[in-house]
Amino acid sequence: MKIGVPKEIKIGETRVSMTPSLCRRCVALGATVMVEKSAGIVAGFRDDEYRAAGAILTASAKKVWATSELILKVKEPLPAEYGLLREGQTLFTYLHLAAGAELAKVLLHKKILGIAYETVEGTDGSFPLLKPMSQIAGRLSIQIGAYFLQSQHGGSGVLLGGIPGTMPGHVVVVGAGNSGAHAVQMAAGLGARVTVLDLDTRKLEALDSEYRGRIVTLMSNPANIEHEVADADLLIGAVLIPAAKAPIVVSKKMVARMRPGSVIVDIAIDQGGCIESIRPTSHEQPVYKEHGVIHYAVPNMPALVGRTSTLGLTQATEPFVAMLVQKGVPRALAEYRGLAKGVNTRDGKITYDAVAKALGYA
Ligand SMILES: NC(=O)c1ccc[n+]([C@@H]2O[C@H](COP(=O)([O-])OP(=O)(O)OC[C@H]3O[C@@H](n4cnc5c(N)ncnc54)[C@H](O)[C@@H]3O)[C@@H](O)[C@H]2O)c1
Incomplete structure (x- = not known):
């Protein structure tokens, strides 16, 4: 199995899809690994560490894409990479196709076997490859929000924890899953007033018993x-x-009634966002103001902490990458149902119902 690890090119992206340690494991299992030079450098993994782990290093992204059967990435391919995808190649990465109609067309046209990290399932029906990045995004959302609430950053000047004798800031978290629960944890830790809303009473019950009236x-x-x-x-x-376009849960009218200088962090932007007034931003230009409210909607928040994110991501992907190398792609997909659930595109068709529906293919 020839595995290619290109350097990520999304603005501000710092993660890499393979650590030297995962590379060592793949090589030991019989794979050839080609890594683009400096692919891991911002996350703290040097080229010589990959070389020592058995990888072939190249300065040419083209070569990585052209010679690999399996492309291992972090973020979805960007337009500059569409031409590099080879017909019939296997792509294992975050795809978020419900919010990526253009990319979906390319994957279908080139008959790419697209395995999306975000829909790979664990034996309990959870999403083990989405979880670590959601945890990171949830934790980051509070420190990002606290930063933009500062007066010098255009915010209302509220300190989330307050001080004795003042009202702490109010953090409202919509969604009590992986990212939401971790946002709650950080906000409560800072001493903010925290309200969390979800449709799933089990999630609310779990948080209620964990925080015992504190939220x-x-x-x-x-x-x-x-x-x-x-x-x-x-x-x-x-x-x-899962895999569908995010539902709009907060309308523009509701946003317009928020206090000026308040902050919105829409973590769900990678699935289109759940706030009506949201549009994607980037690490270069992370916020804009609408109705006097600061909107933050960076689809690759974990890139802010590339080292932790790379370690969190690759410890989750490792067992699945190892399955693909050990068994080969067809057998691995046939034998591991959870991995097969990751397949979003195959032989020119969208194979995941929610994605097909979101894109109007079903
Ligand atoms: N922006 C980023 O950098 C980044 C990073 C990681 C994850 N994400 C995204 O964050 C989003 C959340 O991921 P997660 O892992 O926390 O998901 P999760 O499945 O763990 O939790 C989602 C929660 O939303 C709840 N929910 C669904 N509809 C709701 C509604 N109308 N009102 C309230 N709650 C509702 C579900 O019951 C569930 O508890 C996803 O879109 C994911 O891709 C973004």
């Missing part, structure tokens, strides 16, 4: 959302309907 849990319905959003200093969008 407020609410059913996600329009009345509760409207009421809480109007009082939020920091609003976190953290909902997910």
Whole structure:
């Protein structure tokens, strides 16, 4: 099996899809690994470490794409990479196709076997390759929100924890899954007032018993959302309907009623976002103001902490990469149902229902 590891080119991306340690394992299992020079450098992995782990290094991204059967990436291919994809190649990466109609067309046209990290399932039906990045994005969302709440950054000047005698900031988290729960943890740790809303009562019950009255849990319905959003200093969008376009849970009208200088971090932007006034931003230009409210919607937030994110991501992908190398792609997909659930495109067709529906193919 020839594996290619290109350097990520998305703005501000710092992660790499393979560490030297994972490279060593793949080589030991019989794979040939080609890594683009300096692919891991920002995450703290040097070229000589990959070389020592058995990788072939090249300065040419073209060569990596042209000679590999399996391309291992972090983010979805960007337009500059569309021409490099080879017909019939296997691509294992985050794809987020529900919000990527153009990319979907390319993958179908080139008959790419597209295995999306975000829909690979564990034996319990969870999403083990989405989880670590969601945890990181959830934790980051609070420190990012706290930063943009500062007066010098255009924010309302609220300190989330307050001080004795002042009201702490109010953090409202919509979605109590992996990213939401980690946002709650950081916000509560800072001493903010925290309200979390979800449709799933089990998620609310778990947080309620963990925090024992320290946070407020609410059913996600329009009345509760409207009421809480109007009082939020920091609003976190953290909902997910697996592989589907994110539902809009906060309307523009609700955003318009927030206090000026309040902050929205819509983590769900990679699936289109769950706030009506949101549009994707980038690490170069992470925020814009609408209705006087700061909007942050970077689809690759974990790139802010490339080292931790690379380690978190690759410890989750390693067992699946090892399956692909050991068994070969067809057998690995036939034998491991959870890995097969990751297949979003195959032989020119969208094979994942929610993605097909979101893109109008079903
Ligand atoms: N921007 C980034 O850099 C980044 C990084 C990692 C993950 N993400 C994205 O964050 C999003 C959330 O991921 P996750 O792993 O936390 O998902 P998750 O499945 O663990 O949690 C999502 C939660 O949303 C809830 N939900 C669904 N509809 C809802 C509604 N109408 N109101 C309230 N809650 C609702 C679900 O019940 C669930 O508890 C995904 O889109 C994921 O791709 C973004």
